[in-house]
Every structure is written in structure tokens, then in C-alpha cells.
Amino acid sequence: MTTPKFDDITTLGVIGAGTIGASWAAYFLARGYQVIVWDPAAGWANRLDDMIATAWPQLEELGVVVAGAAPRPVRAASPEEVVAGATVIQESALENMAVKRALYAQMDAVMTPDHVILSSTSGLIMSEMQAGLSHAARFVVGHPFNPPHLIPLVEVVGGADTDPALIDWALGFYDHIGKHAIRINKEVPGHLANRLQAALWREALLALKDGLASVADIDAAIAKGPGLRLALFGPHMIFALAGGKGGMAHFLDHLVPGIHAWWRTMDEIDPEITPDLARALIDGVADEAGARTIDDLEAERDQRLLALLKTLRDTPSAR
């Protein structure tokens, strides 16, 4: 296997320019790459330009834009043209197995053994997507978190036919461009971060179902409390620090028995969302939103997220 040296890469390909792909394109451009993009939808190029125009000042504010970078992608007329123009390609096509398989076959027909295809898939399994391709070894999942141009996390996982060395390469590549890549060792539905989120939401949903608190109060139970620490450390480190000077060992000895007791009462695996519960969720979120429209909430989220990312950059972890 040969893989491009990170410093030799000047152009990146982007296939699929929806919300995720366009955000990737903006980020790659900000990092100084030429970016060649293709999408099958009508009118995609104008939407891409709009998205990049929105993302660019955010990227500038975060200090992500390198000298000489320009918000101008190159438009391709086909996936083959992207494959011809770039060795490393981030694929963010529709989350549909048939669509991905058809696209991969098209790409596979014109790929070289040096190409690297990084898939943004959140819900599909690489082993199924890559099966039967001549260049199956060159496909690996690089799943970002929305929006990719702002959120550092990228989950890297290979399929059954992925070259193990390519997984290492992908981890290194994302770190090289300023992302925080993590290695997922197995293919499971939802990878890791979304499963963790789903576990949290399951308990939040059960709290509503059980009448423990309102939607707004359940949300505040995270955002005004433990959520503040979850922007700094993950759940293992937070509980290690809850163990004081004895760390995780102390936590396991002294605090975990209480947690086991809670877990035993948290025993509903797949809660049914009845019409009544759905109504309570929808009404509860509306009540929490108050006078804010969805546009207001999105603007608030993006503005506060940007401020938070700047703060974390200016108050860095010692690691």
C-alpha cells in the first residue's frame, strides 16, 4: 500500500455537498487545500457557495483559516472527475446503502491503488458498502460531528476489507488537518458518539415518561449542570475526578455501588414513544423554546458554540 504523505497533499475531493459535505469543503478550504466538489442534486453549487460564505467568517473567528486560503471550491461534473482530481476524497453522499453502493462502484472503476475514500456515513456499515469493490481496501469511515467545520470529533472505523494501515493513516490525516480523530475498533450501528448520545436521551425520555420533570427541567438538568463539564472532559475522566485524590480507583470502590443501584432502576431498553409521549415532547420543547423560533435557537446554538470553542482554544488543556 502507498498512501499520500500528509504534507504532499494539495487537493482534497468532496463528494456530496449537502449539509455535511459543504461543511467539510469549507473546512478543507480554510486549511489551505484546493477542494474539488461534486454533488448529484440540482442547484448544489449555489447552495455550496452559500454554505461556505456562512462558514468562512466563523472559521476566521476561530483562527482556523491559514494564510492564502480562499473560499473558492472547484466544481466537478461527475464523481469520476473528483477521483481524477484528488487522491484523498471525503464522501458525504445520501445515507442510503443503494446510493452509496452505486456511487462507490462508479468511483471504484476509475480509482488508483493510492486513492483514499473517507466516508462521512453516520449510520451505514463500511463492510457492506465496500463489499466486492476492486479497491475496497481503500475505503474507511471518517464520521464527523455536525457541523464538521466547527466540531473537532471524527470517528474512524474500517470495514472488513479496509487495509488496517489505511485506518492509521486516516487517524493521522484528520489530526494533521486539526481535527480530533478517534479509533473505533468495531463496526456497530451509530459508531460511538451517537450511541452515547442515544443512551443519554433514553434516560431523559424515560424521565419525561415517568413524570419526573418537565422537558425544560430535564434539559436544564444537563445543560446547567453536568453538561458544563462534558465540554471539558468525557464521562470516564469526570468520574475519575469525582474520586478526588484517589481517582478512578477510589471512585470504583466508593461511588460505583450507588451507581449500580441506580442502574438497576434504569431498566427500560427500548422505550415506546406513544402518541401521548410524542405530544409531551413536542409541547415540552415548544415550552422550553418560549418565544424563540427554530431559526433563533439555531443562531443561538451556533453563536454560543463558536464562543465556547474560542474559549476552549484560549484556555487549552495541558494535554
Add this chain to the structure above:
Amino acid sequence: MTTPKFDDITTLGVIGAGTIGASWAAYFLARGYQVIVWDPAAGWANRLDDMIATAWPQLEELGVVVAGAAPRPVRAASPEEVVAGATVIQESALENMAVKRALYAQMDAVMTPDHVILSSTSGLIMSEMQAGLSHAARFVVGHPFNPPHLIPLVEVVGGADTDPALIDWALGFYDHIGKHAIRINKEVPGHLANRLQAALWREALLALKDGLASVADIDAAIAKGPGLRLALFGPHMIFALAGGKGGMAHFLDHLVPGIHAWWRTMDEIDPEITPDLARALIDGVADEAGARTIDDLEAERDQRLLALLKTLRDTPSAR
């Protein structure tokens, strides 16, 4: 029932001056109250002064300290003296039912019908703590999140004998002093926020057990991704915003089927922490910490948390 008018309160009592009680004392002082404190441990007053000295500059940096406030608590010689000196008392005694019951009996003997006892208990049930007291109706849980002088969240829940009007009063009181109080409608072990945290950690632990990723990578899956949003919004609102312009209704129709599929594979209720898993946790956290000692990590957490709280204050939610 009579309850003190918020604006008439000039003195607050603090019983128990450990980590939680001392942090409460610092916060109450910063808000301009006289604070009368008692703790049963030897040497408590000096430790309290040290804790307040550490917290005070943080509270000043956050702009929480009101004009005329001074970091000087009044020391009491007994719980009875606190009850004599303050009508509203935050109790943060040892998390032990026998200890709390004995203390409550002592207080009960000298309380008036106007007194309000707010308990910081994280793990005990108020109905059991208050049972049989003459002034049982005047006891309510006001559970803070550590450290109380920095984290806004306070969970309010009454016991079987608590006056329902006192629950409303406690919610109003905490909001009045600048905290974010939420109403918990039922007594369950761990209240709400800690149960939500436990649900998240359960899945994080299972990811380690199943070999899905390393401790450091599991932690990054939160802190470098969804954790950044959890400092801004709770899980319900985050998923409502994931529904785009259609909000929670769209989310329920289009994205929840996938989440149900994940949930069905997240079916371990009470994972056993075997010696091997405990070792993997301890080693994994040490690896994640790298060269950082626990003191370093605590300092990093507190410094970054303070910066984050300032950012959220300066970039407020429209609600």
C-alpha cells in the same frame, strides 16, 4: 404556612462545611448574605476559610460578588445555634441516614414553623429523613451540583411530608439568588442529573468492555463532539434542533427509528465491573491523563470551567 420573603432574608445558615457546604457558604456570602455555619468535624473552621479564600476570586471573576459582600462567615458552636441565627438553612451533612436523622431531630427540637431546611443530599430520600419530625413539612431537598458556588443547577424535590408550597418557595429562592433550580416531581434514587450522568457512563463503560474504543477515545467521543453542545442545550432540545426546521416532530418521525435500533443493541442494564474491567478503566484514565497529575487535572477543570461559565454569561441565551 409562612415563608420568609426573599428580600427580607439577610442571613443564611449552613450546616455541614465539607466540600459542598463550604462551597455553598462562599456562594451565599458572595450574594451579600450573612452566613452562620456549623460543622461537627475538628478543624472545620480553618478548612472553611481556606475553601472560601479559593472560591472568592473565582466568584469575583464571574461577577457574582455583590457590593458590600465579604468572605467572612460567622461560626456557630452547634446546629441549634444555626437554627437560632437563621431561618433559611442549607444542610450539607454527611450522606448517611443515621447522621441526618440525628441532626434533623436536634434541629427539629428548636425550629419554628417559619424555618426552611434545604438539604443538599444527593443520594438519600427526604421522606425517610423527615419522617416523624414535628416540622417535617419544612424540610425540602435542594441538591446542588459540585462545586455549588460555580455550577448553576439545583434540583428541588420534596418528601412525602413536605409542604407543597415550600417546594415552590425553594424553587423561587434558588432562582432569586442566581441559581438555576429545577422541579423534580418524584423521589427517586439519585434525583435526575446524576441518573442522566449514570446512563451516559453506563454506555461509555460498555463501549470499553466491548472493546469498541480506548478510555481516552471514548472520553473524546463526548468532550470533542456532543459534549460541546451539552453545555448549551439539554438532550431534548439538541435532538429537536437535529430535526432541522421541522424540530422535534421531524426528529421523531425521521430519526427516532434509527435510535430505536441502537437502543435495542444497548441492552445491558447493570454491567458488572470485573477486576479486568476496573483495571482497564484505571489504566485507561492514567493513559488519558498522560503527564497530568490529579491536581493538574482538577486545576485544568476548574480553570476551563470558569472560562466557560464566563463565556456563557457573556453570550447569553435569548431565553
